[in-house]
Amino acid sequence: MGEVIETRELKVYFFLRRSLFRQRAVKAVDGVSLRIERGETLALVGESGSGKTTLGRALLRLVELRDGVVLFRGRDITGLKGKGLKSFRRSAQAIFQDPYSSISPYMNIYDIVSEPLLIHRVKEKEKREKMLFRALEQVNLLPVREILYKYPHNLSGGQRQRVSIARAMVLEPEFVVADEPVSMVDASNRAEILYLLRNLQKEKSITFLYITHDLASARHFSDRIAVMYLGTIVETGITGRVIEEPLHPYTRGLLASVPEPDPLNRKKLRPLIPGEPPSASDVPSGCPFHPRCSDFIERLCDKARPSLKELSPERSVACHLF
């Protein structure tokens, strides 16, 4: 198979200026090593502030890296500039969360979806239109001729998100980062968009990073899961295994917080992860999860940071219990 994308000890820090001379690091991504194989979907799950969006942006070289490397098809892209970077970006695309702000309201669908082709100098108009039509057909915006000259405000939320998927797909990328692609879409349309992404991926063996806070959708639309907490990966594994048998106390707590439609739910309290996620500018010592952990071991968890250990092939956990 071979990895399409891989990171080693990747770090992304942002700096907050506290005063003229003092600044404080926000460790949004703090030493992440992961790989995604060709044609695979890795779901990156975590709560807000866990750094999952920053990690996705780092893989696309959209933020400055503090340390570590990103490999794309085995080649180090960390230092790419100019032409090299542009050609990488042709094969790596993004789908963003909010279809109301990620596409320009002043451009019609034709212009929105063909813009990437112009940027990447697909010169012949005929070829461009062929690619444009194909992309819109792939996302079921049919009939294409009727959609082309509409503007985003004529479309529903689900249709807009399909436009932004078409824009990401028009250059036939190998790697796509989908950052919460359905969280702004109505419940009844969500599954449709996720199936669409799944089918596109299968047909073209695209490699996907699916960033989400919705564990249930990750279960159905990913091959592997990586759980992120305060800038680090705390657990990875085959999706079904992680959901059915979570190991890290954070993963267990997160899974228990998800309600499923069941009339018995209302009769009992839900098990909770106590406290609030701390800020990435003030990461606790030792294991970042220790202040909220029910299995906290004194003088171990608050002192030493656990590394991501491989328990079995395809299953790793960063916790002193293992």
Place this chain on the structure above:
Amino acid sequence: MALLEVRELVLHYASERGPVKAVDSVSFEVRGEGEALGIIGETGSGKSSLVRALMRIPPGNIDTYSGEVILKGKEIIHIPEEEFRREIRWKQIAVVFQGAMNGFNPVIRMGDQILERMVEERAIIPEKRREVAVELLKKVGLSEDTFFRYPHELSGGMKQRAAIAMALSLNPSLLILDEPTSALDVSIQAQIMNVLKQLKWDMGLSMLFITHDIALASDLCDRIVVMYSGQLREYGSAEQVLLDPQDPYTRELLSSIPRLHGKASPHFVTGAPPDPAEPPQGCRFHPRCPEKYEICTRKDPPLFATDDGHYARCWLKGKPPEKG
């Protein structure tokens, strides 16, 4: 007698394209004594307009605003605004909106903000301030020192709880929650849902819980209303609606949710929810309905009773009227 009875409530907005039927003759009741009724709907279903209609805070462009809302036996939609403000709003019915946590004044301490309505109503003597506020904070699981904090010192989840405490300050008999957790993470959402359950169990507080998330509604609600395109589509106990849905839309909505456990893959509904300014002819769900037949395209079905206290707006559940 039910605590709140809503009869044929209508709220239509005026627009250039004709009336927008945001709430189109909706009837239901909240029984009281700690009952939580869930109102579930997607974008454009009219669930937020329903809150505005109940709280008498509709926007300016009203076309029709009619029907009856009866609280503890007293009609409250047609009474003078002044009387509603003085006796009902916040005192009898309080509301917590989705963005309530962003509504705090950044330069006033939380304690003073939570008590603001009590002070306004002269419902509190100055010596008792601290005691009363701490009591309110405790009800929502916030610590005593929250009293002295400023909004920026609290997380989103804590502010949303403070907003709930504030809504409880005048001891309302009904609490309306309009998507109170949708801007929050799942772990924080679970904390708030537990706070609401405690309020319901310990104080017998009745609630109207408005959400787009049917799974979340099952965490709190005893009975459930499903709305679509301004109309009530299905109405029944949580067991009836979740385990034995009678309306095709409810069934489709339930099967479209990805489940964390179990084998079923999510299934999707084609098409988008209708534009409330131009709802489809006949049954409003028919363009997306997998079970439609001829009459559905022509005539809007009424609510049919399918079981004791269980209603569905679907021709499959009742006899179509005679032609002519």
